[in-house]
Amino acid sequence: MLKRMLRALLAGALLILFISAAFAEEAEQVTVTAEQAQEALKAILQDVEVISTEPSVIAGVWEVAFISRGDRGIVYIDETRQNIFIGSIIGLTTGINYTKKKFESINTVDFASISLEDSVILGNPDAEHKVVVFDDPD
Secondary structure, eight states: OHHHHHHHHHHHHHHHHHHHHHHHHHHTOOOOOHHHHHHHHTTTOSSEEEEEEEEOSSTTEEEEEEEETTEEEEEEEETTSSOEEOSOOBOTTTOOBHHHHHHHHHTOOOGGGSOOTTOOOOSOTTOSSOOOOOOOOO
16 A cells, blocks of 8 residues: 555656656747847858748757848757758658748749839730849849
8 A cells, every 4th residue: 555655656746747847848948039140140141131030840940031132041040049050951751841931931022012114015014914024234
C-alpha cells in the first residue's frame, strides 16, 4: 500500500514538473522585432529597411523581409540576433520552398497602381487583357 502511494505521489510530482516545464518553455519564447532585425542587418547591409519579421518554419529562427537600395529580400535571424542565415528554407517532406513563397509575396505588384500616363499603347486601348512591358533605355 505504501508503494502504491509513493508511486502515485511520484507520478503526480512528475506530471506537475512536465506541465510547469511546458509553460515555462512557452513563456520563454523570444520574438525578433522589426527594429531589432534592422539593427542586426545594419552589420551587413547599408540603407536597409525591414518590412516584416515573423517566425519561420524552423524553431528559434525568424524570417525577415527587407528592402535595401530598392531591392527586396529575405534573410533569417536566430532569436539571439547573433546569426544571420541567407538562403532558402525548403521543407523536405513537402517540397515547399518557404523562402520563395515569401519572396513572391513581398514582390507582388498591384497592376492598378502602375501609372500608364506616359505609356505607349499598342493595339486596342480598350482591350479586355493588357500587357505592360517595362524597358530601361539607359
